[in-house]
Amino acid sequence: MCDRSCPVLTVPGTGYWHVDGTLGQDFAGVTCKTMSPLGSRGLTVHNGRMIRLTMRRATLSATAAANASELVNRLSKLGNPFLKTGLDAQRAILKSKRLVEFEGEGESRYSPTIRQIAWGEIFIANGELYLVAEEINSGGRRFFYLGAVTDGTPSELLEEFTKEIESALKIELKPFWYTTGEFDELKEKVQEGFEKPLDDEIAMANSLTDRDLRSLAIAIKQSGGLLVSDLAKQLKSAPRADVGAIRAQMDEAGLLVTETVVMCRSTSRQAFRVPSSQAITSLSAQGVRCGCGRPIDEERQEDAVSLTDGAIKLLDKSRWLSIIVHKELIAAGVEPDRILIEAMLEGDEVDCVADIGGELTLFELKDKEFSLGEAYSFGAKIGIIDPAHGVIVTTARVGADARQHLNRALQYRDVGRPRRHPGAPGPRDARFNIVYVEGVGNLGDEIRKFVSGIAKRDAMNFADRVIRSRRISASDIVKSVQPAVPRQAVRDTSVG
Ligand SMILES: [Zn+2]
Incomplete structure (x- = not known):
């Protein structure tokens, strides 16, 4: 494990492979970035940063209205209040205490729904971001969100923020993640054939x-x-x-x-x-x-x-590859409940479907070259399942003709549908894209990178909504100059 709790690699014995291929025993002062895959043996290392968004949510009763400034003061013990600090400085410049601070985010740029963030704050601590926000939905129900934006697994600060908010607001924050109803609909329709692996089976799959x-x-x-x-x-x-x-x-x-x-x-x-x-x-x-x-x-x-019988079972229908993908998705932060493996949909085999931050992702797993025939069948499954993303994992290579076919077939695919969760970013503006993973040596990194990309967009959207809920209104900025403006000028320019 590297110091960010990411699995670095598994090798018999102890020690770490360094970039020059030597087995190093001393990991002190060596960052993951100095290490690289060992090519032919298929060993991989953690070679980059990943963004993770961990969210918790509670329903707020009418009486448990958050006293925003008091809560921000309490949480300031744990982290630096980024927006308050900026607003205080702006108030000092404008020499006004009267400025509207909690104005609400107004009409959302992303979501056409009426769900709005009433106020929020961003705390910065230990290189992590902690976002807090009170959201009001169209029915007037209020929710309190805590979101940790971290590089890998969140630190113990997540628990400290949770405890402080729970005691201040008398609420219980529960794990929350963006989901898509498309996944639930699919789950109703398929028969899942995946038998959850035992620990020793995971170890055997790793060695394979x-x-x-x-x-x-x-x-x-x-x-x-x-x-x-x-x-x-x-x-x-x-x-x-x-x-x-x-x-x-x-x-x-x-084996x-x-x-x-x-x-x-x-x-x-x-x-x-x-x-x-x-x-x-x-x-x-x-x-x-x-x-x-x-x-x-x-x-x-x-x-x-x-x-051994265990080894034969793992090689049959490439069960080992399903186990590895399943394990890596969970390691990247995807909820086990939101992953379907080896499912049958109307007679078609679906290797893996996952709801990643509310984005339906279809995986195709091949323990051989991904050829034109497989490209046709994958294209057809995309038509039926209608995912937001496609990921092809092959232990060998993706044939050039297979790639061409998929690029041609999917280039005009419309992915402009909004996601089901109104708080999540949508509509998808990017062209439908397929991620190709060739060789399982870098599978873990590729999956982390993919999941991290979705988490990063969600984190930016969340932060953007919180920032927009805490702006000083243009009217207050303009009004702040009023005492100095001669009455005549005010009338002439119609500034109210
Ligand atoms: Zn003999």
Whole structure:
């Protein structure tokens, strides 16, 4: 883990890979940015900042109206009140105490609804932003929001802000996130086939993200078991010398069963397999002989490996890839409830759909090259599910013709629909876009970057609405010069 609590990478043993490929034991003073993927082994590191928006919300009763200035004073113990500081300075310049401070955000630039922020403040503490806001919806119901904008997981300040607000307003803030009703509608219609993975299964899936390890595992699965001496022949891309290390890694992850194979010296064929060479000693003592007549303990013995049932289950239908995507989405802050994996929709298989900050995102997962045929089928699913974003994850590459097809088919896609949650930014103004993730080595980073992009837009929109709720009105600025203006001039220019 890096010091921002992001998983840096998983390697057997301890230590961190540095950019020059050396295994460093001393992490002090080394930032994540100095480390980079180790290419061929598919190891990745956290290589950038991510924005996370963590929100909490409570309903405000008519009597629990927030005493804004008192609350801001209390919260100022925890962070710097950014807007109040600016407004105080502006009041000092204008030499007026009379300026309207809490005016409300007025007509929203983003949302056509009447939901408005009545007032809000932005606190800055420890390099994190804490946004507080009181919102009034069209029915007159009032809500109090706390939003933490952080780089990665929020610090303990989130709990401190929560406690202070709860005690000041006598409310209970509950976790809140923007959602889209489109996801709930979809959830009603599909049958989810995903079995939640156990911890050891997640660990096994993690080790399968290594390309060489995975291709070796697939070769073992397809052959039903391989002699250890034949393993190196199966390695296509890695140096053959690595096979011992890869086998040890597979063994440690619980993917392998090692057995002893008895080879007939006369026919050079496998006579039978036993769990260990001790079994051969005991069978031999009972007089068991090879088909050729030789006592079996005189035949050649070799180690052979096959896959555990757990490993076979993970490779079937690329379950390991679903598990990794599921894990990375949750690690990036997506609610587990808002993720559908391996779902069937009217006979079509949907690999993954997630509601990310109220934006429906369709994932296609392929444990091989993403080719033209897959592009057609993905295009059709986009037509049916109508997501805001598409993400294609392939362990290999996306074919040029597949990319061309999708670009052509989707370039005029209208994504101008507003999102369901009125507080969330909408309408989507960007052209429908597909994110291509080639190779699973950087899957975690790509998913974090994607989720972070949505959180960043939401955080900016939230901050923008809060800022607009705290402006000094133009009329007050103009009125502040009135005493100095001669009566005549006021009449002449019609300034009221
Ligand atoms: Zn024999």
